[in-house]
Every structure is written in C-alpha cells, then in structure tokens.
Amino acid sequence: MSDWNAETYGSRWSEIYDGLPWPGPDQAVDQLAKLAGGGPVLELAIGTGRLAIPLAQRGVEIHGIDSSAEMIEKLRSKEGGADIPVTLGDISSFTTEKKYSLAFLVLNTIYALQSQEAQLSCFASAAAALEPGGTFVVEAFMPDPTRFRRNSWTQVHDIGLDHVLIEADRHDPSTQQILEQHIHLKQGKVELFPAFLRYIWPSEMDLMAKLAGMSLVERCGGWSGEPFNARSGNQVSVYRRDEA
Ligand SMILES: C[S@@+](CC[C@H](N)C(=O)[O-])C[C@H]1O[C@@H](n2cnc3c(N)ncnc32)[C@H](O)[C@@H]1O
Missing domain, CATH: 3.40.50.150 (Vaccinia Virus protein VP39)
Incomplete structure (x- = not known):
C-alpha cells in the first residue's frame, strides 16, 4: 500500500x-x-x-x-x-x-x-x-496462512445492540503481507483502523x-x-x- x-x-x-x-x-x-x-x-x-x-x-x-x-x-x-x-x-x-x-x-x-x-x-x-x-x-x-480463504479473512470480534467490530484482511502469500481493516460500526458512525504488516x-x-x-x-x-x-x-x- x-x-x-x-x-x-x-x-x-x-x-x-x-x-x-x-x-x-x-x-x-x-x-x-x-x-x-x-x-x-x-x-x-x-x-x-x-x-x-x-x-x-x-x-x-x-x-x-x-x-x-x-x-x-x-x-x-x-x-x-x-x-x-x-x-x-x-x-x-x-x-x-x-x-x-x-x-x-x-x-x-x-x-x-x-x-x-x-x-x-x-x-x-x-x-x-x-x-x-x-x-x-x-x-x-x-503466521497462519490457513485462516485465509482465497487470501481473504473476515471475523466479527465484538457485537452489541449499537455497535459491531469487524476485521477484514487481505493476504498476499507471495510477499507475506497482510492488509487489515478493523471496522467499528456504531450508531451513525463508521471508524476504520488499518494495519499493514509483513509476517x-x-x-x-x-x-x-x-x-x-x-x-x-x-x-x-x-x-x-x-x-x-x-x-x-x-x-x-x-x-x-x-x-x-
Ligand atoms: C502495536 S504498537 C506496540 C507498542 C508497544 N511496544 C507495546 O508493547 O505496547 C506498535 C508501535 O510501533 C510503532 N511503529 C510502527 N512502525 C514503526 C517504525 N517503522 N519505526 C518506529 N516505530 C514504529 C507505532 O508507532 C506503535 O507505537
């Protein structure tokens, strides 16, 4: 990126x-x-x-x-x-x-x-x-490349009446890089917390x-x-x- x-x-x-x-x-x-x-x-x-x-x-x-x-x-x-x-x-x-x-x-x-x-x-x-x-x-x-399906992974980390925290990752096994977005959805608000790493x-x-x-x-x-x-x-x- x-x-x-x-x-x-x-x-x-x-x-x-x-x-x-x-x-x-x-x-x-x-x-x-x-x-x-x-x-x-x-x-x-x-x-x-x-x-x-x-x-x-x-x-x-x-x-x-x-x-x-x-x-x-x-x-x-x-x-x-x-x-x-x-x-x-x-x-x-x-x-x-x-x-x-x-x-x-x-x-x-x-x-x-x-x-x-x-x-x-x-x-x-x-x-x-x-x-x-x-x-x-x-x-x-x-590193655990087996968690990715077609080099993607999503997970719900937390959920409640007024919010949900979802993680969405893309994996590139050719470079060992993972791009993550931690998506916080709250009433009327979206916040993005990205991370980019090479394992x-x-x-x-x-x-x-x-x-x-x-x-x-x-x-x-x-x-x-x-x-x-x-x-x-x-x-x-x-x-x-x-x-x-
Ligand atoms: C996950 S936090 C870890 C902080 C601390 N070591 C701890 O255990 O809580 C990652 C830290 O790495 C710093 N960081 C990321 N890339 C860096 C770089 N290229 N050079 C110096 N610091 C970096 C970030 O600013 C952040 O403070």
Missing part, C-alpha cells in the same frame, strides 16, 4: 490503543527484567509504554524509539512516562550513542516493517545498539538475526516459557549478539 508509512499506525490507533484488550504486562516484564541483567535497555517501537513504564518502575534503565509523535505523547502523559528518554525515529534503520545489554521489539511490531529488507535492516540496527553478548528479544504471532517465518527470522551477527538462544511459545511447537500461536525469540 503506497500511502502507508512509519507514522500511519500511531496516527490511526493512538487514541484507542491503551483501551485495547492487550495481555497483561507482568510475565513479559518479569522476563525482560531478568534478561536485562542490570544493564540499560532499549525498546524498539516503545508506543505508549505498556511494558516500558512497569520496567522503569522496577528500576530498569530504559530508553525507547518510536516513529509516532502521538504514541510518544501518550507515553509522556502517563505517570513516570516523561522520565523515559524516547527518540522519534524509524526502527527500520537507526543508530544509538549508547550500547544496551538488552533490546526488545514486541507485539508483532517487527511485522510493521513491510519489506524483508527493512526487517533485515532493523535486526542489523538492533545488533549494533547492543553490547557484545547483548540480548535481542522479538515477540510476534506465528516472518521463524527460520527466516533466525537467518535475519544471523546476518546481523546474532544467534538464537531460545524460542518459547509465550512469555511464561511455554514450549514452542506446531500449535504455538505466538513466539518469543531470544537472540544473543556475537561477542566478536
């Missing part, structure tokens, strides 16, 4: 983002705090601080990058949010002055970069931001990491260390930057 850019997600979703039914942050925060090992942490696509604020409250030194001024503004309006240093920038290509012991990119946001090249460049930027031996964690859903297979992700000088340490099916297998709907992949 030619009119989609790095700011589109934030500008379209920031007003409703914090009210969405995200999973509770506790297990992710526990794991990330452990993996930080006392060192400074960088969150790629920090958003409104869903994980960054609880991590900061635990005493973790955390910095962030995000391409959306609206999402960053929401983060800064929250208690403790304004104390977190955040750079307005694109995670597909960035540099940092500081080196981090841990960098992380969660909630499918690696898929927000719509080409393999941009995703590869994100892995390279993350590796360069890490200390040798530092850790990069990526959380993303497991990555786990083997492809490991190769991206390898090309960036990182190796897979562990892949789980969730933040509680669930086994990763054919039934996993989610993956939490932990990579370590090579020492050299």
Whole structure:
C-alpha cells in the first residue's frame, strides 16, 4: 500500500490503543527484567509504554524509539512516562550513542516493517545498539496462512445492540503481507483502523538475526516459557549478539 508509512499506525490507533484488550504486562516484564541483567535497555517501537513504564518502575534503565509523535505523547502523559528518554525515529534503520545489554521489539511490531529488507535492516540496527553478548528479544504471532480463504479473512470480534467490530484482511502469500481493516460500526458512525504488516517465518527470522551477527538462544511459545511447537500461536525469540 503506497500511502502507508512509519507514522500511519500511531496516527490511526493512538487514541484507542491503551483501551485495547492487550495481555497483561507482568510475565513479559518479569522476563525482560531478568534478561536485562542490570544493564540499560532499549525498546524498539516503545508506543505508549505498556511494558516500558512497569520496567522503569522496577528500576530498569530504559530508553525507547518510536516513529509516532502521538504514541510518544501518550507515553509522556502517563505517570513516570516523561522520565523515559524516547527518540522519534524509524526502527527500520537507526543508530544509538549508547550500547544496551538488552533490546526488545514486541507485539508483532517487527511485522510493521513491510519489506524483508527493512526487517533485515532493523535486526542489523538492533545488533549494533547492543553490547557484545547483548540480548535481542522479538515477540510476534506465528503466521497462519490457513485462516485465509482465497487470501481473504473476515471475523466479527465484538457485537452489541449499537455497535459491531469487524476485521477484514487481505493476504498476499507471495510477499507475506497482510492488509487489515478493523471496522467499528456504531450508531451513525463508521471508524476504520488499518494495519499493514509483513509476517516472518521463524527460520527466516533466525537467518535475519544471523546476518546481523546474532544467534538464537531460545524460542518459547509465550512469555511464561511455554514450549514452542506446531500449535504455538505466538513466539518469543531470544537472540544473543556475537561477542566478536
Ligand atoms: C502495536 S504498537 C506496540 C507498542 C508497544 N511496544 C507495546 O508493547 O505496547 C506498535 C508501535 O510501533 C510503532 N511503529 C510502527 N512502525 C514503526 C517504525 N517503522 N519505526 C518506529 N516505530 C514504529 C507505532 O508507532 C506503535 O507505537
């Protein structure tokens, strides 16, 4: 989609983002705090601080990058949010002055970069931001092309007397891209919340990491260390930057 850019997600979703039914942050925060090992942490696509604020409250030194001024503004309006240093920038290509012991990119946001090249460049930027031996964690859903029929999918997510929330997706298996519209119909009102993503297979992700000088340490099916297998709907992949 030619009119989609790095700011589109934030500008379209920031007003409703914090009210969405995200999973509770506790297990992710526990794991990330452990993996930080006392060192400074960088969150790629920090958003409104869903994980960054609880991590900061635990005493973790955390910095962030995000391409959306609206999402960053929401983060800064929250208690403790304004104390977190955040750079307005694109995670597909960035540099940092500081080196981090841990960098992380969660909630499918690696898929927000719509080409393999941009995703590869994100892995390279993350590796360069890490200390040798530092850790990069990526959380993303497991692609499931079987849910599409003739490359389309629709689902009613919520319905009531005065509203319905429908999701309509188009899939392009040749590019691994999915274009989503989340359609909110209310009395006399239609609101559209789009998302555009390119999913990555786990083997492809490991190769991206390898090309960036990182190796897979562990892949789980969730933040509680669930086994990763054919039934996993989610993956939490932990990579370590090579020492050299
Ligand atoms: C699903 S939200 C995740 C926010 C946060 N990490 C969390 O766990 O709640 C996706 C975030 O990615 C940001 N984003 C999307 N594309 C980006 C890009 N190319 N560079 C930097 N941030 C980007 C959006 O602005 C948004 O804040």
